[in-house]
């Protein structure tokens with residue numbers, strides 16, 4: 001079910017999370033001059049809070065050997081040990097729970113890359129899109145999301161990528177993307193057709209709205225599931241890149257679903273259309 005691009009919500013389950021721990025953090029990274037460091041704080045890796053060499057105490061201040069951890073402590077936690085420790089405890093517990101859920105839901109998956117990120121800043125009014133990792137490598141993606149805020153996280157979802165492509169294939173001449181990096185077609189549809197980040201909220205795709213409760217956990221392959229964050233505060237977004245050989249059905253991997261759709265559409269194409277090309 002997951003591999004075919006369904007959004008899966010874990011029914012009647014909520015993370016037991018200390019929401020106040022993240023509410024106490026400063027979300028502004030403006031005071032950090034180094035743009036690379038600022039970027040790392042914006043797309044924060046959750047274990048930075050609780051993994052790494054322990055800090056040393058020097059003249060009443062904590063000194064971390066790692067500059068990202070130091071910036072988290074100084075800027076986001078206002079140099080306050082209690083705020084840091086509380087956030088670290090909360091994020092460690094949600095991390096452990098995400099790992100447990102991954103093992104339960106995907107016991108056979110063989111991940112080769114793991115990106116455990118936490119979003120702490122507010123997200124509003126995204127345009128409808130499918131995620132694009134800008135890499136055409138043939139891999140499968142497992143994602144686990146959780147709402148780490150005491151307010152709902154509101155998404156709209158619409159058609160799965162392959163369903164959208166099938167529906168609009170001839171209209172947009174999508175056969176020109178056959179055999180190419182699927183991200184090119186994804187970019188064209190999300191940007192030129194749906195408006196991308198420049199021309200937002202102009203599409204008339206069907207919508208299903210979902211309000212995820214505080215602590216609610218959901219799973220999905222976000223290159224297949226269209227989504228649009230309408231409103232959201234803190235969230236956990238854990239991503240595993242998985243070797244295709246370990247999938248329940250490797251034919252369900254994103255690249256292959258796209259290519260098989262091209263084959264299906266080619267087979268269905270009227271003869272006249274084929275000879276005129």
Ligand SMILES: [Fe+2]
Nearest residue numbers: 130131222227
């Ligand atoms: Fe996205």
